[in-house]
Amino acid sequence: MDNFSTLIGGIAGDGINEAGLTVARLFSRLGYHIYMYYDYPSLIRGGHNFSIVRASRQKIAAHMDQIDVLVALNQETVEKHKSCLKDSSFVIYDADKVKLDDTMHKGFGLTITRILKEATAPAVMKNTCIIGGYCKVVGIDWSVLEDVLKKHIPKMLELNIQVARQGYDQAVQFCRIDRSADRADSHLEKQTEEPIITGNQAISLGLIKSGLGAYVAYPMTPSSSVLDFMAKFGPEFGIKVIHPESEIAVMLMAQGFAYAGVKAAVGTSGGGFCLMTEGLSLAGMAEMPVVVVMAQRTGPSTGLPTYTAQGDLHFVLNAGQGEFPRFIVAPGDAEEAYYWASVALNLAWKYQVPSFILTDKTVSESQYSFDIDLAGDLGGELKEQAEHSSLLWDGRGDYKRYRYTDTGVSPLAFPPQKGQVIKTDSYTHDEGGITSEDPQMTRETSDKRQRKGQFLAAELERYETVKFFGNEKSKIALLCWGSNKGVCMEAALKLGLRMIHVLVLSPFPERKLKSALQGVERLLAVECNSTGQLARLAGFYGIKIQAQDLILKYDGRPFSVEDLLAQLGRALA
Amino acid sequence: MNPKDLATTAKNSWCPGCGNFSIMSAMRMVLAELDSQGFPVENVVLVSGIGCHAKIVDYMNVNSFYSIHGRTLPAASAIKIANPYLKVICFSGDGDSLAEGLDHLIFAAKRNIDLTMILHDNRVYGLTTGQYTPTSPQGFKGKSTPSGTSEHPLNPLELMLVSGASYIARGYTHGIEQLQKLFKEAILHKGFSFVDVLQVCVSYNNLYESYNKWTYTVQGNDASSYEEAQKIIRSWNYDRSEVPIPLGKFYQIEAERFDQSFPEYRQNLSERDSKIRTLLEDFI
Numbered sequence: 001m002d003n004f005s006t007l008i009g010g011i012a013g014d015g016i017n018e019a020g021l022t023v024a025r026l027f028s029r030l031g032y033h034i035y036m037y038y039d040y041p042s043l044i045r046g047g048h049n050f051s052i053v054r055a056s057r058q059k060i061a062a063h064m065d066q067i068d069v070l071v072a073l074n075q076e077t078v079e080k081h082k083s084c085l086k087d088s089s090f091v092i093y094d095a096d097k098v099k100l101d102d103t104m105h106k107g108f109g110l111t112i113t114r115i116l117k118e119a120t121a122p123a124v125m126k127n128t129c130i131i132g133g134y135c136k137v138v139g140i141d142w143s144v145l146e147d148v149l150k151k152h153i154p155k156m157l158e159l160n161i162q163v164a165r166q167g168y169d170q171a172v173q174f175c176r177i178d179r180s181a182d183r184a185d186s187h188l189e190k191q192t193e194e195p196i197i198t199g200n201q202a203i204s205l206g207l208i209k210s211g212l213g214a215y216v217a218y219p220m221t222p223s224s225s226v227l228d229f230m231a232k233f234g235p236e237f238g239i240k241v242i243h244p245e246s247e248i249a250v251m252l253m254a255q256g257f258a259y260a261g262v263k264a265a266v267g268t269s270g271g272g273f274c275l276m277t278e279g280l281s282l283a284g285m286a287e288m289p290v291v292v293v294m295a296q297r298t299g300p301s302t303g304l305p306t307y308t309a310q311g312d313l314h315f316v317l318n319a320g321q322g323e324f325p326r327f328i329v330a331p332g333d334a335e336e337a338y339y340w341a342s343v344a345l346n347l348a349w350k351y352q353v354p355s356f357i358l359t360d361k362t363v364s365e366s367q368y369s370f371d372i373d374l375a376g377d378l379g380g381e382l383k384e385q386a387e388h389s390s391l392l393w394d395g396r397g398d399y400k401r402y403r404y405t406d407t408g409v410s411p412l413a414f415p416p417q418k419g420q421v422i423k424t425d426s427y428t429h430d431e432g433g434i435t436s437e438d439p440q441m442t443r444e445t446s447d448k449r450q451r452k453g454q455f456l457a458a459e460l461e462r463y464e465t466v467k468f469f470g471n472e473k474s475k476i477a478l479l480c481w482g483s484n485k486g487v488c489m490e491a492a493l494k495l496g497l498r499m500i501h502v503l504v505l506s507p508f509p510e511r512k513l514k515s516a517l518q519g520v521e522r523l524l525a526v527e528c529n530s531t532g533q534l535a536r537l538a539g540f541y542g543i544k545i546q547a548q549d550l551i552l553k554y555d556g557r558p559f560s561v562e563d564l565l566a567q568l569g570r571a572l573a
Numbered sequence: 574m575n576p577k578d579l580a581t582t583a584k585n586s587w588c589p590g591c592g593n594f595s596i597m598s599a600m601r602m603v604l605a606e607l608d609s610q611g612f613p614v615e616n617v618v619l620v621s622g623i624g625c626h627a628k629i630v631d632y633m634n635v636n637s638f639y640s641i642h643g644r645t646l647p648a649a650s651a652i653k654i655a656n657p658y659l660k661v662i663c664f665s666g667d668g669d670s671l672a673e674g675l676d677h678l679i680f681a682a683k684r685n686i687d688l689t690m691i692l693h694d695n696r697v698y699g700l701t702t703g704q705y706t707p708t709s710p711q712g713f714k715g716k717s718t719p720s721g722t723s724e725h726p727l728n729p730l731e732l733m734l735v736s737g738a739s740y741i742a743r744g745y746t747h748g749i750e751q752l753q754k755l756f757k758e759a760i761l762h763k764g765f766s767f768v769d770v771l772q773v774c775v776s777y778n779n780l781y782e783s784y785n786k787w788t789y790t791v792q793g794n795d796a797s798s799y800e801e802a803q804k805i806i807r808s809w810n811y812d813r814s815e816v817p818i819p820l821g822k823f824y825q826i827e828a829e830r831f832d833q834s835f836p837e838y839r840q841n842l843s844e845r846d847s848k849i850r851t852l853l854e855d856f857i
Contacts, residue, residue, distance in 0.1 A: 028857070151857070195856035205849050211842060214651070233852060237845055240654055240835045245680045249647035252640065256651025259618075259638050260659070264651070282641050372853065415636040415659060416615040423630070425639040426623070434583050435631050435639070 001178060002057050004032075006134070007067045007084065009050035009077030010127070012043055019071070019127040020051025021196065024367055025148045026140050027055035028193050031180035035486070036196075036367035037063040037558065042221070042305040048076050057180050061333040061368060061486025065560045069174075071134055072098050073126060090174040092130060092137050108137065108172050115166040121159050128153075128160045132167030139176035142168055197370045199363035200225040202334040203293055204233075206341025210378070213262035214240040216253045221305045222361040223267040223295040247272040251279030255288040259424055261414030263345060267293035270312050271302065277319045280354055284324025284449070286424045287402065287410070289348035289355070291341075296360040298556040307556030308361035310482055313533040316356055317506055323446065325453025327355040328506040332485025334368035335375035336503065342378055343463065349391060351409055351456045358505065360528065362483035362558040400431040404444070408451030457507035465504035466512040474498040475521040476572070479545070481505065481534045484526050487559045491568055502534060510541045523549060524571060526564065530554040574608040576601035583631040592746030592772035596664075596693060597629050599752035603760065604635065612760075617660045620649040622669035625700050625774075626693035629664050643674025646681045649688050653832050657687075660760055667694045671707035671729055678729075682736035682765050684831035689759045689766045692729060696811070697778035709778075710813035726811035733767045734803055734824060740766035741802065741824040745788050746773055747781070751820060758822060764830055771818070784818065791821040799824070 004027070008019050017038050024034045032055035041047040052063045067084045070077070072093040078100060085091070085105055093100060095109030110133045112126045121129075128149070135145045145164060153160045197205075204226050207215070215230040217223065227243060234241045240262070244250055250266045257264035268276060273294055283290050296312045298304035316328060327347045331337040341357055348355035393399055393411035399420040403410045410431075415422050423433030428445055430436045467485075470478075470492030477498035480488045485501045492499035500516045502509065517523065525535035525545050532550040539545070551567050553559050559567075579601040587593050608614040619635050621627035623642035630637035640648050645663040653661045670678045670692060681688060697715065698704040705715040705722045708729065712721040733741050740762040744752045752770065759766035771788070773781050795801050802824035809818045840848075 025857070193857050195853040197853070197856050201856070205853075209842070209845055209849055211845075213839070214655070216651070235836050237848065238836050238838045238840045242651075242654070244647065244650075245676050248644065249677055249680070252644045252647035253651040256620075256638070256648035257655050259648070260652045260655030262651075262655040278641060279644070282644075370853070370856075372850065415618055415656070416613065418613070418615050420615070421634055421636050423637045423639070425631075425637075426641045427639060429639075433637075433639075434581060435628070 003064065004055045004177065005064050005067050006053045006069045006071060007050055007081055008053070008071040008073075009048065009081060010073030011045070012040060012047045012049050013045045014049065014073050015124060015127040016040070016049040016051050019131055020053050021367060022131050022148055022152070023053045023134065024196050025152070026135065026144055027053070027177070028196055028369060029144050029147065030140070030177060032056060033059045034196050034367065034369045035060045035063060037362070038365055038367070039557070040306050048080060050077065050081070059369070060490070062490055063558070063560050065562045069134065069138060071130055073130060074098065090137060092133050092171065094126065094130065106174065108133070110167055110170055112167070115163055115170070119159060119163050119166065121163050125160060125163050129163040129167040132164030133171035136168045136171035137174045139173050194369045194371055196367050197334055198225060198365055198367055199331065199334055199337045199359055200295070200365065201229055202337035202368070202370060203341040203357055203359070204229040206338040207265050207291065207345055208234075208237050208239065209338075210342035210345045211263050212239055212265055212345060214242070214254070214257045214264040215267070216242045216244065216250045216257075216264060217267040218243060218247045218250055218272055220269045220272045222297055222364040223269050223272075223293055225365065226267040226293055247275035248279060251276040251290070252282075254290045255279065255283055255286065258288040258290060259414070261412070263289070263349060265291035265293060265345065267295070269295050269297050270299050270315070273312070273315070273319065281320035281322055281324070282426050283354045284320055284322060284326075285426055285428075287352040287449070288424070289352050291345050291348050291355045291357065293357045293359070295364040296358070304556040306361065308483065308528060308558050309554065309556065310360055310528040310533065311554075313358070313481075313505065313537065316358055317537070324449050325351070325353050325456060326506055327351070327353060327456060327504070328358055329356070329504050330358040330482035331363060331503065332482055332501055333363070334370045337363065338370070338372070338375045340503065346378065347456065347459070351452045352412070353452060353456065358482065360483050401433040402429060402431045402445070402448070404431060404448060407455045408448040409455070453507060460504060460507060460509065461511070463504070465502075465509040466516050467501045467503060468499060468516045469501070470499040471496045472498055473519075475519060477517065477520040477523050478526050479523055479534065479538065480526040483558060484528065487561055487564050488526050490561050491564045494565060495568060495572075505534075505537065508537065508541060513538065513541070513543065517543065524551050524568065525549065526551045526559070528553050528558065574605040574614065576605040579604060579614070579634050581632055581634045585632060586628065587625060588776050590775040591625070592695065592770070592774070593625060593629065593693060595746035595749050595752060596691065596770055596772060597632060599749050599756055600629075600662075600691070601633065603753050603756045607757070607760065612660065616658060617662065618649075618652050619662050619664065620645045620652070621664040622666060622674065623700075624666040624669050624698070626664050626666040626669070626772075643669050643672070644677065645670070646674065646677040646688070646690070650681065650684075650686050653686060653688055654835055657832055657837070662689045662691065662760060664691050664693060667692060667696060667706045667708045667729070668698050671727065679732070679736045682733050682738040682767065685737050685739050685764045685828050686831040687763055687765070689762070690768070691756065691759075692767065692769045693772045694729070694769050695772045695774035695778055696780070697774050699774050699777055703777040708811045710811065712813060728806065728810050729769055730767070730806040730823065731803070734799070734806060737765070737828070738767045738824075739764035739826050739828045740822075741806070742767070742822040743769045743771065743820050745771040745784055745820055747785065748820065751790065755822060758825075762825065764828055787815065788818045788820050791819045791823065794821075794823065796822050796825045
């Protein structure tokens, strides 16, 4: 078995996300790589929630539509997803809630209500019960589930184990999941299983790794889980976490921290970022380093709060009045999220510019098997920059916050400095940070800011800002960014195409992209928006993509592997 | 330290007779005095918004963060949280903090964060040449309300009292000794201190005559009493009515502070690295 997909569905409040994670952990313990997509509407109780847990012998970052086992806590799950079942699929369901058309699929109904009642367990435990049954169905040993439950059930563990065991004993075996030898082979030195984390958790850890001192955010899906993570774990690392009155305050607080020498990051989605743009422009003028985790969802306006999109690329590229350089990276999986979050924080401070980690709901909230050693390490460079010793004022002469230098980057100092003043200013200002309306100074300070952007671009030549995969001899290539990396890799492999993933979107890696495109005669852009925003950006650099070669999905849902193969099949026919 | 040492070479562009001069002089004197009393001036950070008031930071040779309109307090709050040993003083206008940035003002008071807010309350937009503000009286004829505003003013001190500010005072730019006294008290106060300064705009809202006639300094009031403070604060509501206008310290209490609730230790990167790996074990 190379791939095995499980869909778990129920109503909000059934603990579908957690149940999905439990299944993911089971497969992870058997040596598989995991990707989990979690689909939920914007409400607290009721509505249809589902998790698709895909286990694979290969590293993956995309889901498939076709389901091997469907776990249904309600009838709606069966009705909505029966079209995803294969002839060989199996359904395990709550016999009290679900009626299965027996002629269609193999299945087993678990008497969850009775099991819970006999154990006097609360209704919330029905997901534990059905996961017990699921383990029997797919032939996962009881001991594996017991291990997962013991590690992750915070309260009433005994009762949870009891109802899971009842489910396990009652259900019938349908197949047998083999232990995957693949991962053990490729990581012989590794004895432990991999953690399973979301993109947002990976970003949080990457920021923490590179010296984050403060995280400030107002909750907004799909960025809120960064705030949740930081609030829970940040204090252990000495990180100050604030949830203030608005995104306007968030952006200004980040800059107060930067002024005082504390590395800060903020997080939001499109609507919150609208409020941040005023402060973003201040960061541009005042040269305040700040990292913005900008997790896209479907817009415009409130749009679909809990669904994905890649609709804000040009907004982030152009947000804020005036002209100032910025760094934008769009990671495509958890390892990239971790590594590039560290880079983003470093570059923000090295060049005193706003730095964006641009994600979407898919990258932010999906669960990935995470290999920290695969993610890459900035090593000594990270250490030096994180302590920002090389960026600091040397203490000689009078301090000038905006001293002109070859690179445009002025040495930093933070109050208090005996006998010196540190002045920052939202107006056009002189080297000392005092307001000026002088035309020459206006031009010089603008040049200073642009010079920083040029040196930033030059530094990025050393990074893998454009990645390519698949068949490098193919004259047909897929172009993508952010969360579409995983699905495009699989499609490119299957169809024998070249695949190019643009990680850094500003400063735009023109030279690297053009080099990756050598020999390509047809380029198809795969994006989750309705206009082809990366294609448009590439167009500024003379890389033309035909309208019929825009492979777009803008219904709030990410491409599944089948989705993309079907659309590519039509485009290439 | 001489207050003159706190001047910069920036050319002053306030109108002759502007009340901002008094605020600046009083603040320079207070900071120089505090410097000689063990509160070094390099530990002070001034934060201003946008408007005539805000130019004060260009004219003071002190650490400063010249922010944007209405946004002094969030920046100032983070500076204080980043380094609790800094004294952070905000200068803001009535348009700046009572219109554009009102939410931040209420939240700073609600948090009782250890900052000082000096409100240059001239009750008119000066830099945009004469529009009504949240403290302009009903009927104020400004460029945006040529037939007179129909809104009543809000009373910023009453708002601060109910929001949780722990030091509340009012001064007047014709009383520089009182301003010095109030500024010093406010800066030394541990908690959110708010000083409303009736600052006269000679160009667009010259109230010298009215203020000279109606202001008086409260004597013998119990500043720890919420009810008494409320009574004094409510005795003048910023509308046009001709009633006595109290000046002085109205309220001062000790209360829990937001800035005390953060970890102060910092962790080196190799400690973080190993801690991250340990933390990840919980996600297996």
